Every structure is written in structure tokens, then in C-alpha cells.
Amino acid sequence: MPELPEVEVVKQSLNKKIKEKKVKKVLVRNRNLRKKVPLNFERFFINQKILEIERFSKYLILHLSNNKKCLIHLGMSGTIHFVKKNKKNIITNTSFYNSPKLPSKHNHIEIFFGDCKIVYNDPRRFGFFEIVESEKLLKKKFDHLGPEPFNSEYTLDYIYSKLRGKKKNIKNFLIDQNFISGIGNIYASEILFLSRINPDKKAKDLKKNDCQKILVNSQKILREAINKGGSSIKDFKNISGNHGGFQSEFKVYQREGSKCKRTNCIGIIKKKNISNRSTFFCNSCQK
Ligand SMILES: [Zn+2]
Numbered sequence: 001m002p003e004l005p006e007v008e009v010v011k012q013s014l015n016k017k018i019k020e021k022k023v024k025k026v027l028v029r030n031r032n033l034r035k036k037v038p039l040n041f042e043r044f045f046i047n048q049k050i051l052e053i054e055r056f057s058k059y060l061i062l063h064l065s066n067n068k069k070c071l072i073h074l075g076m077s078g079t080i081h082f083v084k085k086n087k088k089n090i091i092t093n094t095s096f097y098n099s100p101k102l103p104s105k106h107n108h109i110e111i112f113f114g115d116c117k118i119v120y121n122d123p124r125r126f127g128f129f130e131i132v133e134s135e136k137l138l139k140k141k142f143d144h145l146g147p148e149p150f151n152s153e154y155t156l157d158y159i160y161s162k163l164r165g166k167k168k169n170i171k172n173f174l175i176d177q178n179f180i181s182g183i184g185n186i187y188a189s190e191i192l193f194l195s196r197i198n199p200d201k202k203a204k205d206l207k208k209n210d211c212q213k214i215l216v217n218s219q220k221i222l223r224e225a226i227n228k229g230g231s232s233i234k235d236f237k238n239i240s241g242n243h244g245g246f247q248s249e250f251k252v253y254q255r256e257g258s259k260c261k262r263t264n265c266i267g268i269i270k271k272k273n274i275s276n277r278s279t280f281f282c283n284s285c286q287k
Contacts, residue, residue, distance in 0.1 A: 002074045004058060004148070004182030005225035005246065006095045010080055011055040013094035017082050018118060022049050025112040033108065034075055035128040044068070044131055045111060056142055057181035061132075068131065069138055075126030081107075081119040092119075096229040096246070145181045149218040154180065159211040163203035170206060171199035171274050174218075183218060186253050187225070189280045191217045193252045198286045199272070199279045224249070252280040260285060 002010075023045045031037040038044075049065040060072040074080075081092035081102045092102045102119060109120040109129060120127070132138045147153040162179055163170075173179055174188040183191070192199050195213035197206070206214075225246040251261050256271035260282040267284025 001076050001184060001186075002058065002078065002095065002097060003184040003187055004055075005187070005222055005229055006097050007055055007058050007060060007074060008226045009095045009229040010074070011053050011060055013082065014053040014060070014080065014118070017094070017116070018050050018113060019052065020049060021113040021116075022047060023111055024114060027110040027112070028108070029110075030108040030125075032125065033122065033128045034073070034126050035130060037109065037129055038131060041129065041131065045070075057145055057148060057177065058184075059142075061138065067135075068133055069135075071128075071130040071132050071138070071141065072120075073128050075122060075124065075128065077124040078120065078122040078127035081121060083117050083119060085115045085117070094118075145177050146179045148181045149183070149222055154215070156208070156212055156215055159215055160208055163206055163211065166203040168203050169200050169274060170197060170203055170214075171277075171279050173203050174214075175277070180218070182222070185277050185279075186250070187218075187221055189253050190221050190251060193280075193282060193286060194221060196286055199274060199281050201287075252282065254280065256280060 024047075026042040026045045028037050028041060031039075045064070048068075051063045051065055054061040054063065058073060060074075062070040062072065064070065072080075077098065079098045080094045082094055083089065083092050083102060091100045093100045099121075103121055103123075106123045106125075107119050107121050108125070111118050120129070132141065147158070163173065166173070168176075171188055171192065174183050174191060175185060189199065191214065194217040195210065197210055197213070228246040228249065252269050255269040258269050260267040260269060262282065262285050265282060265285045267282040269280055270283045272279050272281070
């Protein structure tokens with residue numbers, strides 16, 4: 001599932017490829033995404049310039065020249081592919097997860113520019129495209145979400161005050177978007193490993209020092225993933241499917257039964273379901 005770093009890399013790729021381009025045509029092959037693609041969606045885009053692509057949490061925001069916005073969420077399996085009109089570029093994926101090439105099935109939305117197009121692919125159809133009329137309405141959409149790990153509001157005091165007295169375990173806290181935006185299941189496991197904190201530990205039992213580790217490591221993990229993902233798709237040439245990007249760097253995620261990668265640790269990586277989500281941790285160095 002695309003998390004903050006993957007969406008950030010899509011954003012960077014799109015800014016490189018379609019910024020300042022004018023939409024010529026839109027083709028919707030399937031309106032039945034998580035939210036139904038509105039009937040005026042095609043007309044909404046025609047002759048609009050893409051001024052800028054932003055990201056908040058796991059949302060992409062296309063800013064159009066009529067001051068309206070298109071909000072995109074990639075759901076569980078959404079990818080955006082960039083296809084040139086004449087030159088056949090084989091690697092089309094704008095991020096480092098899922099297929100590097102444009103799949104033949106599940107291409108639901110195509111947005112055409114003069115010499116290229118972007119294609120939205122989503123086998124599970126949990127993603128969505130939504131038209132947002134103004135900046136004010138856009139802000140409202142994000143009202144309920146906590147700060148991102150890179151925001152200035154995400155501080156030691158913020159974390160400590162939120163966790164204090166709470167019985168909820170720290171893993172569930174990290175993936176709670178009201179507390180912090182943009183951390184999902186994969187990176188939560190990695191952050192807790194780096195912080196040497198057991199995912200089952202109750203929030204109220206965390207010391208200030210633990211909160212400091214969470215602060216530093218959530219920024220570190222996400223930044224590394226963005227950098228690795230960004231470099232792996234440089235010019236869309238170096239990407240090699242699931243082997244590229246940050247996935248090969250996971251310390252615990254999907255490594256159950258393997259030896260802990262921490263120097264001098266004799267632990268084994270375990271997998272446990274916490275609130276129905278797979279959680280990975282070392283049984284020795286995470287307390
Ligand atoms: Zn360990």
C-alpha cells in the first residue's frame with residue numbers, strides 16, 4: 001500500500017513531468033472507484049493547466065489554473081503512470097512500488113496532454129479522484145488530520161502530551177492519522193524497530209526519551225524512504241519493480257523468522273496481529 005514516501009515520490013515525478021502542461025482530453029473507463037468519479041470530471045479538466053502538484057499525508061493535490069483542485073488518493077493499490085505519446089517509454093510508473101510498466105488491465109482514468117498522458121491504474125479500486133472547489137474547502141478536508149512528521153507542530157512536547165495517560169498501544173498510535181499524518185503499517189514497524197520500542201507497549205508507559213526517539217526516527221525513516229525512492233526512479237530508468245527503492249532496506253517488515261539486523265542482537269523477527277494489521281518486531285531488542 002502506498003504510504004507517505006511513495007506518494008511523495010509520485011508527487012515529485014508528476015511535478016517533473018506534467019507541471020505547466022495543459023489538459024487536452026480526459027478518459028474515464030471506470031467510475032466505480034472508492035468514491036464515484038463525478039460525471040463532470042472530464043469537462044472539469046479540459047483546457048486547464050496543471051499549476052503545481054502538492055501532497056498532504058497520503059493525498060495528492062493537483063492545483064489547476066481555474067483555482068480548483070483535484071484531490072487524489074491512491075488507496076491500497078493505485079499507481080500513476082506517465083506515458084509519452086511517440087517515444088515508447090517502457091518504465092512508466094511514477095513511484096517505486098508495484099509494476100514499473102503500465103499494466104494492461106485496471107487502467108481507470110487517463111488524462112491527456114499534448115505529447116503525453118498520465119494513467120491511473122488501481123486493481124483494488126480503493127483509491128479516488130475528487131474535485132475540490134476552493135482552497136478553503138481543501139483545508140477543511142484535512143482539518144481532522146494530525147501534523148506530518150516534517151511539520152513544525154510535530155514536536156517532543158506534542159508527542160509526549162498526546163501519549164500521556166493513554167492505554168492504546170504505540171503501534172496503533174503511530175498509524176492513527178489524527179495523531180500523526182502519513183505513517184502507515186509498514187513504516188510504523190520500521191520506526192518502532194529503530195526506536196527499540198515494542199509495538200505492544202502502552203502509550204502511557206513511554207518515557208520522554210522514547211518519545212524523542214519516535215520523533216527523530218519517524219522523520220529519519222520517511223526521509224530515507226523518499227530519498228531512496230526518488231533516486232531509484234531517476235528518469236524512470238533505474239527502477240526494477242519491488243527490488244528497487246526502500247523495500248529492500250526494511251529491517252523488520254515482512255522479515256518474520258529472520259535474524260535481527262541489529263549488530264550484536266540475537267533476536268528473531270516476529271509477526272503479530274495488532275488490531276488486524278500485521279506488525280513486525282524483534283523479540284529481543286524491542287522492549
Ligand atoms: Zn533485535
